[in-house]
Structures are given as structure tokens and as C-alpha cells.
Amino acid sequence: MSHLGQYVNSIYDFFLFCPTVKHSLKTLYTVTSGFPNLPELMISVLVDNVQAGYCDSNKTISVNHDVWKKLFKDNPGLLDLCTEQCVEIQPKHFKSRLDRIMQHFNQTEGVHILQFIEGVQLDEQSREHTLFVQCGYDGEGFMSLDLMMQTWISVKPEADAIKQDWEADKAGIGTYIHFLTQTYPAWLGMCLYHGGSFLLKTVPPSVSLLQKSPSSPVSCHATGFYPDRATMFWRKDGEELHEDVDHGEILPNHDGTFQMRVDLNISSVKPEDWRRYDCVFQLSGVEDDSVIRLDKAVIRTNWVPPSQVPAGAVIGVFVGLMLLSVCITGLFIWRKKKNNGSREIRRDVL
Known part of the structure; x- marks a missing residue:
């Protein structure tokens, strides 16, 4: 049995008496065109929908938790996904696909986004893996991969020509499906093995x-x-x-x-x-x-009904208004006397 297979098998015993939940490992590829401030390719690795690792074609690489740092360090294949694959190999592959789609739609400029999300979900009770590959273009569903039939399914008729292009690469589809059916379940097993207690931690609100x-x-x-x-x-x-x-x-x-x-x-x-x-x-x-x-x-609130405003506060406001009125009156009398004095001085001068 391979080293990866041991992880897959041992994880079932590890979670045998844990509450039944579903765990997932997903990789999100985002390819961009026309965005001057964004990398051409961004890859995010998600464990239970929480980002564990990230990389992009600008050579930015980050791992978000000590658990996942150890996981990436111990698994060269997963680490390679966020290093060499992210910076050198995958950008060319995904960029060519985006260019082909833009060409098909006669789009020579503007901003466009092609996204792939692939991965596996594990139901701990049934021990069944669900594999998936979905593709979106400019924020809308575009294509999905039928793993049983080994064919691409176009979400909209406009994608039929692209579907034919992708299906022509039979060897590429076979490699892709082998990667999904063998490597992804093993990687998910390692994620649960390394970060099981971290992932299953629950804190009530x-x-x-x-x-x-x-x-x-x-x-x-x-x-x-x-x-x-x-x-x-x-x-x-x-x-x-x-x-x-x-x-x-x-x-x-x-x-x-x-x-x-x-x-x-x-x-x-x-x-x-x-x-x-x-x-x-x-x-x-x-x-x-x-x-x-x-x-x-x-119910917790900071609102205070008017009838419950403290009497001292009402008295304080009243006194404050009275003092303000006295000050205004005094200022008016002072300015009137000052103006009268100024007139008398002008008479003396004249």
C-alpha cells in the first residue's frame, strides 16, 4: 500500500467516533485578463471552505496555519501545487484556455475572469467521496466535468465549441480524472490526519x-x-x-x-x-x-424612553438654557453700551 493510501485508510478509524460531518478539499484557480493590478493566475487551497494556502503567478506564497504549514512541508506534491505549478507551469496552461474562450466570443479587450474549482468531499458516515470540477467564465457557470462519462458538460450553448476543444484532448482528460480520483482523496486524508482536532474544534456562541x-x-x-x-x-x-x-x-x-x-x-x-x-x-x-x-x-438596548430621563438631567438642561439666555442678554447690553460710547466719541471728534 502506498504512503498516500495509508493516510486515506487510517483517517476513517481516526474519525470513527466523531460527530458526522462532511469535510472537503478544494482548489480554486482564478485566471484574469485586463486587470492591471491582479496576477494572471491565483490559486487557493481550501480545507472545509477555509483557505489553507495561496499562491499566484507574481510569486506570492502563503500558508495560513501551523497545521497546514506542516502538511505542505511533508507533502512535496501539494507544496509543488503552490510553488512551481503556480508560478511556471499552470499560468501558461490556464492563460491559453482563457485566450481561446475570449477568441471564441470575439473579445479582444476588456476585463475577463476564468475560474476552475475542483476537489473532493468526504462524508464520514458513508465514507463516500464526491469529486467535482466546475468552470465559470465572467461570473457565470460555463462548464463542468462528468467524471463517469469522461466528458465536459457545457452549461450554456455558447460553450459547445470550447467543449469540443477540451474533449479532443483525451489524454489530458484521463490524467485529470486520475489526479482527481487518486490524489485528491489522499490529500484530503492527510489534511484530516494532520489537522483533525483543528478542523473538528467547535466553540458554541x-x-x-x-x-x-x-x-x-x-x-x-x-x-x-x-x-x-x-x-x-x-x-x-x-x-x-x-x-x-x-x-x-x-x-x-x-x-x-x-x-x-x-x-x-x-x-x-x-x-x-x-x-x-x-x-x-x-x-x-x-x-x-x-x-x-x-x-x-x-432584549438588550441603549434606548431610554423620554419619561425615564433622570430629573437631574432635565434640571441641568433647564439651568443650562437659562445661563445661555443670561449670557446672550448680557452680550446684547454690552454691545449696546459700546456702540453708544462710540457715538459720543465721534461727536467729540467732530
Whole structure:
């Protein structure tokens, strides 16, 4: 058995008693044309949708965590993907494909982007690998690879001519599929072997309800959770709500954890119906959800009703206005006397 095969087999026992999740290893290739400030080729290696390594044709290379630094160091093939392949070999290959597509569409100038994403996903419960290759052009779906039939599938009719070009290279397709079916699962096994505890780490969030004013939406805010594979939504009577709900993006915190929010418009919610609503937060790898019921008593806000403004503050404002009025009156009298004095001086001069 090969060294790579041992990683693939041992990883199943390593995760046998862990919560069932899906892990993935993806490589994203981005080829550009017409962008003066961008490299012609950028390659990102993603483990569970988190960037582990990056390189570009300008010889920029970065690895984002000590776990992945060791992984890249111990595996020359994966390291080569982010060094020689990125700087010397792949730019020519992908640039020729982009040029061919631009030629096909009679595009001689302007900004254009060709992207390939390839990889593998592992379902730990079924132990099945799902392989995929997808291609996009200028932000739209363009082509995908059928691994069983070993053919390219054009997403739009305009790509049929490009599909014929790519399928003419039978040897290239065979090499590509062998790389996907053999190397990618082995690489994913090594990722899980080296970074298993890192990838499976889960940190539950702190969930709270926030509101700027009584007429503002109520924000269900979760912060401090890890990983970023999480969902949050509002329910009414146990059913997920889609109307009057605004979902925010998952954002990073400075300490490596994440935060997110989902807002509920309560303008049409009757006070007696508040108890029918709750907010649910779900974190990948954690069985129990975090649930918080819509309750005025637990909503955090900085808003203070006018009737509850302290009497001392009201008195202070009143006194301040009185002092301002006295100052203005005094200034007016002083200027009037000064002007009268100036007139008397002018009379004496005359």
C-alpha cells in the first residue's frame, strides 16, 4: 500500500467516533485578463471552505496555519501545487484556455475572469467521496466535468465549441480524472490526519437579542462561535420564517471566531404573540441548537424612553438654557453700551 493510501485508510478509524460531518478539499484557480493590478493566475487551497494556502503567478506564497504549514512541508506534491505549478507551469496552461474562450466570443479587450474549482468531499458516515470540477467564465457557470462519462458538460450553448476543444484532448482528460480520483482523496486524508482536532474544534456562541428602539427590528446576534459552518433563523410556532427576516453574513472576529445576526421585523407582531417567536442557532458538528425566545425582558438596548430621563438631567438642561439666555442678554447690553460710547466719541471728534 502506498504512503498516500495509508493516510486515506487510517483517517476513517481516526474519525470513527466523531460527530458526522462532511469535510472537503478544494482548489480554486482564478485566471484574469485586463486587470492591471491582479496576477494572471491565483490559486487557493481550501480545507472545509477555509483557505489553507495561496499562491499566484507574481510569486506570492502563503500558508495560513501551523497545521497546514506542516502538511505542505511533508507533502512535496501539494507544496509543488503552490510553488512551481503556480508560478511556471499552470499560468501558461490556464492563460491559453482563457485566450481561446475570449477568441471564441470575439473579445479582444476588456476585463475577463476564468475560474476552475475542483476537489473532493468526504462524508464520514458513508465514507463516500464526491469529486467535482466546475468552470465559470465572467461570473457565470460555463462548464463542468462528468467524471463517469469522461466528458465536459457545457452549461450554456455558447460553450459547445470550447467543449469540443477540451474533449479532443483525451489524454489530458484521463490524467485529470486520475489526479482527481487518486490524489485528491489522499490529500484530503492527510489534511484530516494532520489537522483533525483543528478542523473538528467547535466553540458554541453567545446568543443575545438586540434592539435600537421599540420600532426597530429585533436582531438575534451570535458571536464567538467556531467554525463558520453555521446557520441562524427565526421561527414562529416552530416553523422557520422567511418573510420580515433579514439575514446578515458570517463575519470574522479578531480572535479567529465568528459572528452573525438575523433581524426580525416586529412592526406587525402583536405583543401577545411574542412568545410564539424564537431564534435558532445551529453549529456544524454540534447536536444541540441554541434557542432564545422573543422576550422584551431579555432584549438588550441603549434606548431610554423620554419619561425615564433622570430629573437631574432635565434640571441641568433647564439651568443650562437659562445661563445661555443670561449670557446672550448680557452680550446684547454690552454691545449696546459700546456702540453708544462710540457715538459720543465721534461727536467729540467732530
